[in-house]
Structure formats: structure tokens, C-alpha cells
Amino acid sequence: MSKIYGEVDNRVKALDDVSFSIKQGEIVLIVGSSGSGKSTLLNMIGLLDQPTSGKIFIDGTNTTTLDDDKISSFRNKKLGFIFQFSNLLSDLSVLENVLLPIQISGTSKITEKDAIELLKVVGLEDQMYKRANKISGGQAQRVAIARGLINNPSIVLADEPTGNLDSVTSATIVQLMKSMAKKLNQTFIIVTHDRQHFGDVDRVITIKDGKAFEGDLPSEMEITV
Numbered sequence: 020m021s022k023i024y025g026e027v028d029n030r031v032k033a034l035d036d037v038s039f040s041i042k043q044g045e046i047v048l049i050v051g052s053s054g055s056g057k058s059t060l061l062n063m064i065g066l067l068d069q070p071t072s073g074k075i076f077i078d079g080t081n082t083t084t085l086d087d088d089k090i091s092s093f094r095n096k097k098l099g100f101i102f103q104f105s106n107l108l109s110d111l112s113v114l115e116n117v118l119l120p121i122q123i124s125g126t127s128k129i130t131e132k133d134a135i136e137l138l139k140v141v142g143l144e145d146q147m148y149k150r151a152n153k154i155s156g157g158q159a160q161r162v163a164i165a166r167g168l169i170n171n172p173s174i175v176l177a178d179e180p181t182g183n184l185d186s187v188t189s190a191t192i193v194q195l196m197k198s199m200a201k202k203l204n205q206t207f208i209i210v211t212h213d214r215q216h217f218g219d220v221d222r223v224i225t226i227k228d229g230k231a232f233e234g235d236l237p238s239e240m241e242i243t244v
């Protein structure tokens with residue numbers, strides 16, 4: 020697929036004929052320098068924006084042909100999102116924040132009990148009735164992970180999930196995401212500048228000038244940000 024932003028005189032080719040497939044349960048890191056096209060790629064896979072050309076298949080569905088209603092329900096059912104800033108609603112409790120996607124999608128299959136289970140997994144069961152503005156940045160990011168997983172998505176998309184955290188907290192969040200991916204057999208596609216913290220992962224895709232390459236960059240092309 021390709022993605023071009025802007026009009027004729029200010030066109031930016033953010034993704035240039037990118038093509039790959041990802042297996043269920045894989046942890047995939049998307050790395051590359053600032054402006055290379057990582058977030059654009061994640062936004063396309065997350066159906067938050069549409070490619071200019073090309074197709075995206077998720078679980079066998081060609082998502083590029085879905086109408087807006089179908090895209091919303093597909094996103095609610097299949098995809099979970101974790102961003103750099105946890106974006107919690109500060110007036111709500113930790114537990115209420117985790118339950119938000121369920122309220123938006125209106126599904127009754129997932130309950131408060133499931134949210135409490137997830138909060139246990141991320142180590143926050145003793146914080147769940149606290150207001151979201153009364154917890155630390157690392158705790159907030161763990162809440163965001165629980166919220167991203169509450170609809171039991173087949174694919175979790177994370178854009179710089181540790182970008183706003185100190186290195187000790189980042190390491191904890193990385194380990195948490197890796198162990199959850201394996202436990203739940205969910206696919207994690209993670210954009211990160213924090214390559215070394217992730218250690219061994221199933222796959223690394225490097226984006227350079229809108230093109231995708233398999234694996235880490237050779238060291239002479241190492242990225243500094």
C-alpha cells in the first residue's frame with residue numbers, strides 16, 4: 020500500500036509501496052527515524068485513515084472496501100489501541116477508564132469482572148477505584164494497556180507506548196506487553212524508538228523514507244533521535 024498526504028504542490032509520500040504480512044500472535048516492532056512513516060503505517064492498519072492505494076487484509080477481510088459503519092464495528096471488535104500518552108479521563112476511576120471501550124461499543128459480553136481481571140494482570144487491582152489523575156505515569160500506561168486489551172482484540176496497535184516513560188518503567192511496560200502477547204495469543208504491532216528495551220521479538224520491520232524493510236537496520240544506518 021501507499022499513502023500520500025496533501026495536494027499536488029505539497030504532496031508527501033509517507034508510505035511508498037509497503038507490503039508485508041503478519042501472523043497471529045506475533046510481536047512485531049516497527050522502527051525507523053522520525054518522519055519515516057511509522058505512525059502513518061499504524062494508522063492505516065488501525066483503520067484510522069485510508070491508504071491512497073493498495074489493500075489491507077485483516078483476518079481475511081479486505082478492510083479497504085468496508086463502509087464507515089463496518090469500519091467502526093470492525094475496529095471495536097478486532098483492534099485495540101495503546102498510545103504514547105495514556106489519555107485517561109481524569110474524572111473517572113481506573114476501572115471506569117478500562118471499561119470505556121466497552122461502553123462505546125455497547126457490547127454486553129465483556130463485563131466489569133473482565134476489566135478487574137485485566138487490572139490484576141497489569142498489577143493494578145489495588146488502584147482500581149482511584150481517580151485516573153491520582154496515579155503515576157507508569158501506572159497510567161498500564162491502565163492504557165488494560166483498556167487497549169479489554170475488547171479482547173486480535174491485534175493490539177501501540178504507538179510509542181513507552182515514549183513518555185523513564186527507562187525503568189519502560190522496561191516493566193515492555194515485559195508486560197511481551198508476556199501478555201504470548202499469554203493471550205494476540206498480535207502486537209508496536210512502534211517504538213526503544214528498540215533495545217524490547218530485546219528478542221518475533222519480528223522487526225524498519226521503515227525508512229516510507230519503505231518497509233525486514234529486520235533491524237545494519238548498524239551504520241542506526242537511528243538517532
Ligand SMILES: Nc1ncnc2c1ncn2[C@@H]1O[C@H](COP(=O)(O)OP(=O)(O)OP(=O)(O)O)[C@@H](O)[C@H]1O
Nearest residue numbers: 024025031033051052053054055056057058059060
Ligand atoms: N496528516 C498529515 N498531513 C500531511 N503530512 C503528514 C501527515 N501526517 C504525517 N505526515 C508526514 O508524513 C511523513 C510520515 O509521518 P509519520 O507521522 O508517519 O512519521 P513517524 O515515523 O511516525 O515519525 P515520529 O517518529 O516522529 O512519530 C512525515 O513526512 C510527516 O510530515
Ligand SMILES: [Mg+2]
Nearest residue numbers: 057058059178
Ligand atoms: Mg509517529
